[in-house]
Amino acid sequence: MTSPLGRAQAQLVAGRPEQALAELAELSIVDAFSPPAMAIRCAALMWLKRWADAAEAARSGLAAGGPDPQLLLWLGQAEREMGRPEAAEQALLGGLTVAPSDVHLLCAYAELCAAEGQPDKALKLAERAAAEDPHAAVVFATRVRVAYALGDDREAQRISQEFVAAHPGDPYALALLGSSAAQRGDVEAAYLHYGQAAAAWPTHEPLGEAAFAMRVARHPLMRPLYPMRRFGPLQTWLAWIAVSTVLRAAGFTTLVLTLSPLWFLYCVYSWVVPPLLRRWLRRH
Structure with missing residues (x-):
């Protein structure tokens, strides 16, 4: 029989964070504070955009089990979402101290640097992550966002195409390719890729909304508004x-x-x- 922890993981993978939290509630006190359980709890809370709760869960897990790269990653992500970049950087650096080759930590730190106006530093971190695991989905995604931060839309498009080639059917890869097309004003391609992403991940509402936005943008009545859509x-x-x-x-x-x-x-x-x-x- 599957354990509550296994069921929680399965619910999270299926895109049902509320049910994942409900399964975690079935764990014993000892198991509930184990690093795997706390990591799933943090991921579910982040999915629900409960940033403060996710940060508190990560801190509780760290207090109970000591430094853990995954919990420090979630803590950094939650702090960033709450608009506290210094605290986010401290958490991510703490994670990299424990696991200096962790591509998720490297990518999270790269994206933080890109968001805080340090694109060159972000590029170096993304390159470090790519050296560790060049084919990881998170590495491709980060390289795309860093390219945008550097203002290199062509590079972002190229990496997005590589992402889709390496991970066919990955909804996030398709979404990034759709975003790249939208940046160029190619609403037909954007609609196609966003639609494919939404079909691959039907429970993810933002993808459905992005596909719908492109459906609106490609309508003949929107053609006169191309200058506003293209240039703002x-x-x-x-x-x-x-x-x-x-x-x-x-x-x-x-x-x-x-x-x-x-x-x-x-x-x-x-x-x-x-x-x-x-x-x-x-x-x-």
Whole structure:
């Protein structure tokens, strides 16, 4: 008969963190504070975005069993989510002191550095992780995010393609490839990859939402809004202001007065059509 710990692990793998926590509640006091049980508890709490509870669980496990790389990893991740990068770094460095070759710790530290404006340091950590296990999914994912942090979208796309080639059907790999396509404004490819990711992991709601967002973006009614989607609303506004200013300075005031109502209608279109389209597509 499967133990509660085994059932908790299975529930977590299946994407049911609440049930995983319920299974852990069946453990004895001694087993409940074992490193494996605490690691599953932390993972489930992180899945539920209960950052403070995950951090507290990690600390309890560390207090009961001493330094443990996996618990220090979860503690670092939880501290980062709570907006405490110094505490996150301390936890991750503590984990690397115990397990200097752990790719999950190296990748978590790399992503922390990338988020805190240290892309060069993040790149070195990602390279260390790749040297340890070049084909690990977490290494591919981190390399993609570090490439984005360095502003190298082409490299991010290339690594995403390698990720999918090395891990066919991996929903996270497909999602990163979809994100790369969306960054380039290729909504057809983004919709395809996000859809594949959502199909591979149907219980993960954010993937379904990303696929739906691309379904909206590829609709014919959204084609006029390509500039805003590709460059952003603020940049599109600034472009209009620059163009109208140049036209006025060149003496084309009449043209500006003619285009201004059209620009206003375009803005109204961008405010009204997307939410109505999303509502209609959800109903159908």
